[in-house]
Amino acid sequence: MHYGYGYFEEAHLGRVRDLRLWKRLLGILRPYWKPILGAVLLSLLISATGLTLPYLVRLGVDGSITQEALSFTERLRGLRHVALLFTGLMAVGFVANFFQVVLLEWAGQRVMHALRQRLFHHVIHLDVAFFNKHPVGKLVTRLTNDIQNMHEAMTSVVVTVFNDLIQLFGILAILFWMDWRLTGLLCTVIPMVLAATWWFSRLARESFRDLRTRLARINAFLQEVLGGLFVIQIFQREKDTAARFRDLNEAHLEAAFRQIRIFGFFMPFIEVMHSSAVALMIWFGGREIVQGHMSLGTLIAFLSYVRLCFQPLRELSQKYSIVQSALASAERIFELLDTPRAAPDGAAIVMPSQVRGALTFEGVSFAYDSGHPVLQNISFHIEPGETVAVVGATGAGKTTLINVLERFYDPSEGRILLDGLDIRDMNVHALRRQIGLVMQDVFLVPGTLRENICLDQSLEASVLERIVQHARLASFVAGLPQGLDTQVGPGGMDLSAGQKQLLAFARVLARNPRILILDEATSNVDSSTEREVEKALEEVLAGRTAIVIAHRLSTVRRASRIFVLDGGRLVETGTHEDLVRKDGHYARLLRLSLACVPMDENHASQASHEPETAK
Missing domain, CATH: 1.20.1560.10 (ABC transporter type 1, transmembrane domain)
Known part of the structure; x- marks a missing residue:
């Protein structure tokens, strides 16, 4: 941290x-x-x-x-x-x-x-x-x-x-x-008040800014600590974290005291100036009354106006910092x-009425930072309805490949074609309506299960029921006290990783896109839950062009072709059997995957039959 x-x-x-x-x-x-x-x-x-x-x-x-x-x-x-x-x-x-x-x-x-x-x-x-x-x-x-x-x-x-x-x-x-004479006396005090106001506004501005900065640091530190509290507790950093918070809190306290000292000096000073002006008015005005040159009512009104005169001076100095x-x-x-x-629509807004789902990457290159390319000259073609897999080590560029397809970013070189048309010439919203994305972490909208499936759409009850069946959510929904109207997400019930993935598939079916992207969609589920996910995948993938990013062997084998990325380059293409026989990058990744997860693929059934004492 x-x-x-x-x-x-x-x-x-x-x-x-x-x-x-x-x-x-x-x-x-x-x-x-x-x-x-x-x-x-x-x-x-x-x-x-x-x-x-x-x-x-x-x-x-x-x-x-x-x-x-x-x-x-x-x-x-x-x-x-x-x-x-x-x-x-x-x-x-x-x-x-x-x-x-x-x-x-x-x-x-x-x-x-x-x-x-x-x-x-x-x-x-x-x-x-x-x-x-x-x-x-x-x-x-x-x-x-x-x-x-x-x-x-x-x-x-x-x-x-x-x-x-x-x-x-x-x-x-x-x-x-x-009375111009009394006003002349008052004008001897006002310059000192204006000078003090100018001085105060500068000090108050710096004090106000420093106090806000200290408070922002405390808020940011609290957000960071509370968000990673489990890490602090695991590594036993409570004492160090408390010490750092104490330093921030003491700095904020000192800034607050500095602001108090500034206000504590300015406010009494203005009152002293006001009292001095009143004393001058009483002394000079009283003498004028005794001599018969001024009425008592004039002096009383004059004193009232003097009081009113200092009020805007005090307020203007305080509001200067607020304005800044x-x-x-x-x-x-x-x-x-x-x-x-981002992603401005091209000059010619083109979107075919019937999207088939043919995808072509022609020399696509992309870099998040200049000089550090993430994708380098990627070229391939996917037929409508074909399912392909994209594999590679961490940092190979798999997710970036999806980002440029979704037009979260535009390629720095090359182009991407959908049914022969450059996606940069298409309406962004229309393009994304044709692409369904199922990610590793499924975001739940605070609301009902129905709202999480439909999102901004209104679906008939029969259509929604069919979607729930195809997404393998029917048994789960039937066990809920309020069915599809059960609150989920923040403020409602939490869902397991597998239930979230099935919910994501239901969202895709509700949207009915022509292209489906699975980005590590089954990596967070266990083997038993994966069977339900696999059945739901058969319904979701039917008739759609699909790009699957996954490490698990069962998910990759479903693809008609496998694209292997390494260092942002497309280094291998072929079926699972062809790539295994080739004994290249894919075979090496496959051996590493099997070595890392022996229980998940090979020993799950054996572990389930072990006696309780052995476990």
């Missing part, structure tokens, strides 16, 4: 000044411009109501409370009017804020839903080579965390930042209008969306 700790998502943060990125983001938001515009207009209304409230306090103090010339009744009437207007504006702000949140969340959820659908649809159409180079955890992060980061930025930052900026400039304008993280997520998402899809 390696300890690379996976892929680090926060290697860089987004550039706020990247106009190209903002242009693409605006392109995603464009279909939902109406609710976003509505949220922006509501933010103007929210800002207007918030900025009006302190001024109403000034009117109440100066117009009623301190007006001793007015009668008690007149002063109460004036306060009542101010209080009603104050309550009405608060109600308007509440309603506007409610609808702004609803509009933003509706638009944000719709945008992220559409983007997640688009991204998932794009990912499942990428070629296999892409997934060989990109870890699954990275792609899962694209579809979950990165999408959520963009949603958070749009719903809680974009309009909120717009609202904070309007509020900040509005407050400064009102303060200058009310969201831009980094957007950049990664767009990078994935820009990845070209």
Whole structure:
């Protein structure tokens, strides 16, 4: 087990000044411009109501409370009017804020839903080579965390930042209008606050990125350890693994404390600056009141506006890091969306109405990495309905041969013909509908047995019953409490290796392809189960062109011809008897196979009759 700790998502943060990125983001938001515009207009209304409230306090103090010339009744009437207007504006702000949140969340959820659908649809159409180079955890992060980061930025930052900026400039304008001298004093404090905000945003950005990176390392390490826990326990690496986790956890703890220290300094500092500004206002404003140059209501309103002025400054500094993280997520998402899809359809989309199943490889060569060929000048022809076997040592190129036939990859040289037509000129989906693949490891879809057989097809009950019979699953299904509606896979009952293989054959019969590929389909089953699999194979192979990749003698002997690969080259072709008499690569592989599995082929019946004590 390696300890690379996976892929680090926060290697860089987004550039706020990247106009190209903002242009693409605006392109995603464009279909939902109406609710976003509505949220922006509501933010103007929210800002207007918030900025009006302190001024109403000034009117109440100066117009009623301190007006001793007015009668008690007149002063109460004036306060009542101010209080009603104050309550009405608060109600308007509440309603506007409610609808702004609803509009933003509706638009944000719709945008992220559409983007997640688009991204998932794009990912499942990428070629296999892409997934060989990109870890699954990275792609899962694209579809979950990165999408959520963009949603958070749009719903809680974009309009909120717009609202904070309007509020900040509005407050400064009102303060200058009310008393330019007090505002001038305030402006001596604001530069220090802005400098502290800029400094904090830089430190918080690095701290935030470091904390996310440490957490990503812990998650990757946990996934790696829990996925290979049996290896750790077998080789008794619990102590070493716990020590490595302790190092990762302590690094994450230190990063968390660093972020706490940064926030712990910045927040009190802003409060100190706010208190200093209030002290200046009280000192200077109080002197002005005593001298009769300022009213008490003006000072109270001024202090309220000062409090409101520091709030957007504090929020803008915190949201800067969120915007950068969201831009980094957007950049990664767009990078994935820009990845070209695999196996593009040719200019001439050709697919015969009746596929016979004749396959021809003409000088096919392929390399996963340049300079390291896996297939080299492979040429052969398979007649419709013929069953051939492909054998060879590990790494000879057997599975790669199937991958280029399925168009998971395209040959670097040569071509593959189906009924005389180059498969690169065919529609990929139509081509793959004609090819059935039964692999060594059968993937179970979480769902019922019926859903695992039919997949995306709807079959009549009589047709499905016939498929179950031909796949030798009838007795197994009959013993299930809910029959074909029994839940299998994750969350349901588990199937044995043989039952999974029979299920894979049922899938092939349900799809009814003209070409069948068996990639080590019987390697995971015992000899008794293999008999049932062999009977099912007779039904599955009937009338189909078949390519069998296998080591077991019984499976290989069924083939009319055997292709022997060695080092990516086709070195021998012939029947089983001819190749044994030739005493070449195939005979050597056969001797090695028989030497490695004596019990499986030769002594199974003898072992079954041994007494219990002997066993």
